[in-house]
Amino acid sequence: MRHHIYIVEDDPNIQDIVTAYLKKEGYDVSVADSAEQAWEQTRKASPDMWILDIMLPGMDGYELCKKIRQDSEVPIIIISAKDDEVDKILGLELGSDDYLTKPFSPRELVARVKRLFKRVDVSGTQTHPASSGELSLGELKLNTEERTVFWQGIEVEVTAKEYDMLQIFVRNHNRAFARDELLSLVWGEDYFGSDRAVDDLIKRLRKKLDGLPIETVWGYGYRLRYNEEDGK
Incomplete structure (x- = not known):
């Protein structure tokens, strides 16, 4: 199955060059000049990866990245002329998987695209191996x-990273x-960003799975508490 990549970039020269290189590698490519146009065109069919410029007319790339991350874990690469560390950190904290500063080599961009697709399957699910069956x-x-989650007998919709976090906790409860x-286990060792991403994900899990005993270990991290005798 061919991967579909959506480029949101208002510079026609960059559009043409990046599109040509990606198509040469066998990818299907769509292009939009604005975030609004891209968002409207992908409402019914999300691409397998986004490549976003930051400085766009109207809605900027940061805002589009936030909207994508509200209900999707597909890979996002930000390309931007902004090369300050704070801009890179902001992009990654908003949910992007990589950040490439302009000017960049199209070959480097292709290499990063391939690397992300090796780590992520078509639906945006990380390809961490898991044993078949059920974890309880x-x-x-x-x-x-199926990477589905049931809490108190009811199926709960979770993102790929939320599922990965839950699986880690269930397999290692009380640790x-x-x-x-x-951050390394869920986002990958090459993730560059703040550990606030972990706090935000935990907050979402606590909201979706009300009553699940994910405890804060102050000054350190988190654990899923489970009492074998009480069964909870």
Whole structure:
């Protein structure tokens, strides 16, 4: 199956060059001049990867990145003339997977695209291997083949990273994980950004799975508490 990449960039020269290189590698490519145009065109069919410029007319790339991350974990690469560290960190904290500063080599961009697709499948699910079957911990059940989550008998929709975090906790319940360790396990060792991403993900899980005993280990990280005797 061919991967579909959506480029949001208002510079026609960059559009043409990047499109040509990606198509040469066998990818399907769509292009938009604005974030609004791209968002409208992908409402019914999300691409397998986004390449976003930051400085766009109207809605900027940061805002589009936030909107994408509200319901999707597909890879996002930001390309921008902004090369300050704070801009890179902001982009990564908003959910992008990589940040490339202009001017850049199209070959380097292609290499980063390939690297991300090796780590992520078509649906945006990270390709961490999992044993087949079901993982259970009290009222929490994970289907490792379908990557679905059930809490108190009700299926709960979770993102790919939320599922990965839950699987780590279930397999290692009662173990305390440092924030930077969770960042590496869920986002990958090459992730460059703040561990606030871990806090935000934990906050979402606590909201979706109300009552699940994810405990804060102050000054360190988090653990999923489970009492074998009480079954909770």
